[in-house]
Amino acid sequence: MSMRTFVALAMSVATVSAAEIQWQHLSTTNRALPLPGPSQQQTAAVVADLDGDGVNDFVLGFRQQPPALVWYRRGATNWARYVIETNYLTVEAGGAAHDIDGDGDIDLVFGGDWQSKEVWWWENPAPKFDPSVPWKRRVIKTGGAAQHHDQVFGNFKGTGKAQLAFWNQGAKKLFLSDIPAEPRNATSWSIMEIFSGSAGEGGTLRYAEGASAFDVDGDGKTDLLAGNYWFKHLGGDKFQPTKFAEYGGRVKAAKFKPDKYAQIVVAPGDGSGPLTICECTGSPTNSADWRGTKLLPHIIHGHTLEVGDIDGDGHLDIFTAEMAKWSERKSEPDNPEAKSWILFGDGKGNFRTTVFTTGFGFHEARVTNLDGDGDLDVLSKPYNWAAPRIDVWLNNGTGRKH
Numbered sequence: 151m152s153m154r155t156f157v158a159l160a161m162s163v164a165t166v167s168a169a170e171i172q173w174q175h176l177s178t179t180n181r182a183l184p185l186p187g188p189s190q191q192q193t194a195a196v197v198a199d200l201d202g203d204g205v206n207d208f209v210l211g212f213r214q215q216p217p218a219l220v221w222y223r224r225g226a227t228n229w230a231r232y233v234i235e236t237n238y239l240t241v242e243a244g245g246a247a248h249d250i251d252g253d254g255d256i257d258l259v260f261g262g263d264w265q266s267k268e269v270w271w272w273e274n275p276a277p278k279f280d281p282s283v284p285w286k287r288r289v290i291k292t293g294g295a296a297q298h299h300d301q302v303f304g305n306f307k308g309t310g311k312a313q314l315a316f317w318n319q320g321a322k323k324l325f326l327s328d329i330p331a332e333p334r335n336a337t338s339w340s341i342m343e344i345f346s347g348s349a350g351e352g353g354t355l356r357y358a359e360g361a362s363a364f365d366v367d368g369d370g371k372t373d374l375l376a377g378n379y380w381f382k383h384l385g386g387d388k389f390q391p392t393k394f395a396e397y398g399g400r401v402k403a404a405k406f407k408p409d410k411y412a413q414i415v416v417a418p419g420d421g422s423g424p425l426t427i428c429e430c431t432g433s434p435t436n437s438a439d440w441r442g443t444k445l446l447p448h449i450i451h452g453h454t455l456e457v458g459d460i461d462g463d464g465h466l467d468i469f470t471a472e473m474a475k476w477s478e479r480k481s482e483p484d485n486p487e488a489k490s491w492i493l494f495g496d497g498k499g500n501f502r503t504t505v506f507t508t509g510f511g512f513h514e515a516r517v518t519n520l521d522g523d524g525d526l527d528v529l530s531k532p533y534n535w536a537a538p539r540i541d542v543w544l545n546n547g548t549g550r551k552h
Contacts, residue, residue: 171461173528174544183222183540184231189215190537191478193263195514195529198247198256200274205522208529209234210540211241211260219260219272222540223279224520227548232281234258234272240265243453243514244300244361248312250333259290261298261316268292269301269316273334290327290339295320297357304363304372307383314339315374319357322347324376326389344389349377350398355421364403366412367434375401378416382435394428394440400455406466407499415445417452417470425449425470425493445493445501450485451476453533456517458526460545465497469528474511475535483511483535490515511535521548 176182186192194211201207205224212218218239222229242263250257255276261269269291275283291298297319303312306326314327324345330336349358358377366373366380374381374389377398381389399419403412411430418424425446432439451473460467471490475483489508493501511532520527521544528543 172546174547176542176544178538178540179536183229183542185538186210186220186222186231186540187212187215187217187538189213191534192513192531192537192539193241193243193533194245194260195516195531196245196247196258196260197516197518197520197529198258200247200256200258200276201279202255202276206518206520208516208520209245209258210531211243211245213240213242213263213265219258219285224522230281232279234285235287236284239270242266242297242299243359244298244316246301246303246314248303248314250329258285259301259303259314259316261301262296263299264297264320266298267294267296267320269298271333288334289337290314291316291318291325291341292338294318295323299357299359300361300376302361302363302374304374306363306372306374306381306389307387308371315344315361315376317358317361317376319359322358324349324358326374326387342387344374344381344387345376345379345391349379350395350416351377351421352397353421353423355397355399355418355423357420358398359419360399360401360416362402364412366403366414368410368412373403375403375414377401380414380434390435392435392440393437394430395426395442397423399423400452400470402455402457404457404466406495407497413499414440415455415457415468417455418449419453420451420476422448422450422452425452425455425468446470446491446503450488454490454512454515456515458517460492460517460526461494462525463494465495467495468493468501469506469515469517471506471512471515471530473513473533473535474509476533478534485511488512488535510541520544523549 189212191214216238219235221232255274272285301316327341424444454471456469472488474488490506513533516529525545530541
């Protein structure tokens, strides 16, 4: 199977201006990747090492048509397609991976969209993998309000065990749930509300979204970030929400420069607005002490935000991208000149902005090591632009280090 290396403009896709990186582009459009299925609405993307071989795999979620979940298992040189959920489910954007049942392999969580009141988890059948045998699905939440856009695991309560945090947009609430002692036998999980109300939506931003984990205040304890808030655990089931920005969306915290506290990057998800980095100038639990700086003035449906050292220089970079299409009732793109960017950090809080692609639709893209060679690659799947479709950009190809 041939694979093409793009080092200049090709097929309306621009490579990064950094000359040291050459991106090897694999796609379902050139048969370098198998098609996931017939659905033209591709919602979720999760990366995890599901077979325990030390190399990341990825799972994609769908609605509109089955199968609902498809696993791309990394082999020696390419990916093989496995179906995790053969049935029709209305899977929402988001998803999370964690060893839920404590058996040493990674399980999966996905939530239902505006048509569903459920959140589910799938038990990893390792080591017995069969492309034709689906994984066992169990219920985390059923009933209540619908739509569950974004989930994340983290040891937010400092118990030494991870909890699951997830949005319930229909209820306008953020929930936290401890994993049951015997999750395989639980008919549902006990959930508690930790936040209710607006969390950065408004204008073109349709609802609160985004969820990630990081130690924001440097106290050695993992914090939860969701919408335009970060949440500090105060003990027991109590969390203190601190607003760090005026709007929410995709959200990541990291240390882009030496500082006592983390910086928080936020990009608009299902809406439009700037890419902003927020820094604490005083107390991290005081909203008035957070200051935002626009890194990009305007992103249209920027449903991708990733952080990592993409060029291998030891400094964190930012990857963000626009959707090209989100409307379901028309065939033409909503945003035909959609762009993606890499902002290369210098470790001092400064960034060099480069355009990665133009005229290409991203949604829930991931920046991670996909081929096991130690550098960061790009996984892209559009929502409904040219779908069904998957694209992978390998950083300097497989096996070629910086």
